[in-house]
Amino acid sequence: MQQLLELISDALDNGRRMLIFSQFTSMLAIIRPALEKKGLPFFYLDGQTPAKERVDMVEQFNHGEKNVFLLSLKAGNTGLNLTGADMVILFDLWWNPAVEDQAVGRAHRIGSETLFRLFE
Numbered sequence: 001m002q003q004l005l006e007l008i009s010d011a012l013d014n015g016r017r018m019l020i021f022s023q024f025t026s027m028l029a030i031i032r033p034a035l036e037k038k039g040l041p042f043f044y045l046d047g048q049t050p051a052k053e054r055v056d057m058v059e060q061f062n063h064g065e066k067n068v069f070l071l072s073l074k075a076g077n078t079g080l081n082l083t084g085a086d087m088v089i090l091f092d093l094w095w096n097p098a099v100e101d102q103a104v105g106r107a108h109r110i111g112s113e114t115l116f117r118l119f120e
Helices: 002-013 025-037 050-064 097-105
Strands: 018-022 041-047 068-072 087-090 117-119
Touching: 002 018, 002 025, 002 087, 018 117, 025 068, 041 050
Parallel strands: 018 068, 018 087, 041 068, 087 117
Antiparallel strands: none
8 A cells, every 4th residue: 555655646746647446446445545644636436436426527537626536447447538647557456457458548548649657
């Protein structure tokens, strides 16, 4: 957890905007209060997030309202356009790399000229 917080802090200091995926909502339940304790504003999306709220958060994130988006891998890996991010952290790896590729694809789009970083 300490390494994740250091990575986030360094990235934010360098103007990065990031997506942090975990396959386990129980892990998100650990990461979430750690971010809150550090006073880092973030968006949070899991399978319980209503569709309208998802759309609103995506729009707000892409318009720069917050620089961190914490997402459940299964809830956030398809149907979201999060091109406001230039960094993706896959906190824990999924057994199916195609699911991870879809998650990364939320931020990294073909034709994008933004420098992109992936951490696994």
